[in-house]
Amino acid sequence: MKVVGVILAGGYGSRYKGETHKLLAQFRGDSVLGHSLRAVRDSSINEIAIVQGAIDLSWIVKQGETLLVNSDPKAGMASSLAIAIEWAKEVECDHLVVGLGDQPLVVAASWTNLASAPAEARLVVATYKGKRRNPVRIARELFALLPSTGEQGARMLMDLYPELVLELPCEGEPIDIDTVEELSKWNL
DSSP states (O other): OOEEEEEEEOSOOTTOOSSSOGGGSEETTEEHHHHHHHHHHTSSOOEEEEEEOSSOOGGGOOTTOEEEEOSOGGGOHHHHHHHHHHHHHHTTOSEEEEEETTOTTOOHHHHHHHHTSOTTOSEEEEEETTEEEEEEEEEGGGGGGSOSSSSOSHHHHHHHOGGGEEEEEOOSOOOOOOSHHHHHHHOO
16 A cells, blocks of 8 residues: 655745744744654655645755645645645555645654555544544545645545545644744744
8 A cells, every 4th residue: 555645835824924934934943844744754654745836845845755836826725735636646656645734733643643544444534632634644536526726625525425534533733823823822
């Protein structure tokens, strides 16, 4: 079973009114994106891609990783997911684990838990204290069902096909950094 991982980091971060893009904001000794990437890099997933859009992230990509470019980030998060799906098809994976670049407290164990879920699981979602959050693992046969525009991705599949969902309890804190206030709250 081949499992690959993608960090979606293509948005504008328009709600964040800081001096830099939210993904580049300093958070506990690294950037917000740096923490998110470290989690997937430290997991059991060996093949990783990063989807950029609004800002250049080529400087953060390590050798062996793939940088994917969303040339239309205004089309929403689903447009970045669609680019990730095309890459996942090209590398002929069985499952794609998708996480977000603005979730710096999701830990490597969450990525590993999803990557290690049974092969027959079609749609696997991390849960934190019983609530569904990212990352999410999507089986190849579901790729064509995902939207390519808008702000919904795998959540739409979970709503349409609840019988396919496997929830996996995970460690970490799935907060999103969307505002300067959220950064300050969590940047302890």
